[in-house]
Amino acid sequence: MRRASTLVASTALSRVLLASSEQQRYTRLFQVTSFYAGINVGSPRRSFSTSMRSISRGVYSDTAKFFLSLGGLAAASVVFGVTSLLVEEKAYAKELLKPDLVPKDVVLYQFEACPFCNKVKAFLDYYDVPYKVVEVNPFSKKEIKWSEYKKVPILMVDGEPLVDSSAIIDQMRNKIIRAKSSSADDEEKKWCRWVDDHLVHMLSPNIYRNTSEALESFDYIASNGNFSFSEKYTVKYAGAAAMYFVSKKLKKKYNITDERAALYESAETWVNALDGRDFLGGLKPNLADLSVFGVLRPVRYLKAGKDMVEHTRIGDWYSRMEIAVGESSRIKA
Numbered sequence: 001m002r003r004a005s006t007l008v009a010s011t012a013l014s015r016v017l018l019a020s021s022e023q024q025r026y027t028r029l030f031q032v033t034s035f036y037a038g039i040n041v042g043s044p045r046r047s048f049s050t051s052m053r054s055i056s057r058g059v060y061s062d063t064a065k066f067f068l069s070l071g072g073l074a075a076a077s078v079v080f081g082v083t084s085l086l087v088e089e090k091a092y093a094k095e096l097l098k099p100d101l102v103p104k105d106v107v108l109y110q111f112e113a114c115p116f117c118n119k120v121k122a123f124l125d126y127y128d129v130p131y132k133v134v135e136v137n138p139f140s141k142k143e144i145k146w147s148e149y150k151k152v153p154i155l156m157v158d159g160e161p162l163v164d165s166s167a168i169i170d171q172m173r174n175k176i177i178r179a180k181s182s183s184a185d186d187e188e189k190k191w192c193r194w195v196d197d198h199l200v201h202m203l204s205p206n207i208y209r210n211t212s213e214a215l216e217s218f219d220y221i222a223s224n225g226n227f228s229f230s231e232k233y234t235v236k237y238a239g240a241a242a243m244y245f246v247s248k249k250l251k252k253k254y255n256i257t258d259e260r261a262a263l264y265e266s267a268e269t270w271v272n273a274l275d276g277r278d279f280l281g282g283l284k285p286n287l288a289d290l291s292v293f294g295v296l297r298p299v300r301y302l303k304a305g306k307d308m309v310e311h312t313r314i315g316d317w318y319s320r321m322e323i324a325v326g327e328s329s330r331i332k333a
């Protein structure tokens with residue numbers, strides 16, 4: 001009975017983590033924790049104000065009333081804190097890897113803002129695989145001179161180069177995750193393909209859609225990429241101008257008329273695919289969650305990403321992913 005009610009409580013609490021706004025989330029979390037702690041803040045059975053009214057109507061002295069209400073609030077806060085920590089840990093606990101399966105030396109050759117590289121980073125971060133990053137200069141590509149494959153990401157794993165984001169993630173999954181969970185199901189595969197075939201094509205037309213957004217994007221690219229001092233300025237202005245025109249071409253190529261509407265529609269399509277689950281993978285993200293999160297991560301705090309979160313229902317899932325993926329496992333090169 002106690003176990004059952006704990007389960008109900010934690011299920012209710014994990015639902016609370018889905019609440020849309022931060023404030024709503026904490027208010028509901030406060031109500032539910034207090035309810036299960038028997039304090040009944042705003043609960044359907046007996047509301048906090050009812051409890052407070054009975055305290056004031058009761059036989060207690062003013063000082064006793066004061067300490068009773070203070071004590072109630074303090075207890076609620078303690079339960080609130082502890083339970084929310086436990087629930088977050090329970091709901092978003094990462095799959096632990098066997099230490100002997102974790103590669104010793106992992107180096108990611110990347111462009112900081114590249115969506116495909118960010119897919120790989122989301123995977124490595126989620127599984128806490130330590131990796132170094134080599135930022136490739138997109139003009140000279142001298143950092144990957146040794147490679148016949150001239151695109152990024154390239155992931156060097158204990159001396160073996162892996163290429164192409166989806167193939168890298170697949171091979172890494174086979175290497176590091178215990179056999180029982182190492183094959184993707186059909187739904188997961190379908191949505192991983194959707195990321196490569198659809199979602200990534202929504203990004204450029206949106207982040208370069210007008211001069212101010214193109215400049216905002218190139219400001220980010222110029223400050224995070226591997227450029228010489230003089231390249232930095234050329235990249236910011238020439239890059240922004242060039243990509244503005246390229247993005248118009250891409251719109252035609254992918255049959256996009258209104259790029260923002262198309263981005264919002266993609267976000268909604270993804271939320272519909274979740275079908276009420278925390279993640280596509282259920283209580284834990286799967287590779288499709290990590291891929292969608294990865295490609296959206298570099299644009300999330302640009303104007304396009306902020307608009308997307310403001311105008312669609314994707315924000316709650318995105319916040320859950322931020323918590324689930326956690327700190328980056330990147331180490332200094």
Ligand SMILES: N[C@@H](CCC(=O)N[C@@H](CS)C(=O)NCC(=O)O)C(=O)O
Nearest residue numbers: 114115116150151152153164165166
């Ligand atoms: N299918 C590849 C695409 C990789 C890709 O197109 N990378 C771009 C950067 S976002 C690149 O390296 N472009 C440089 C080039 O094509 O020369 C993947 O998923 O990794």
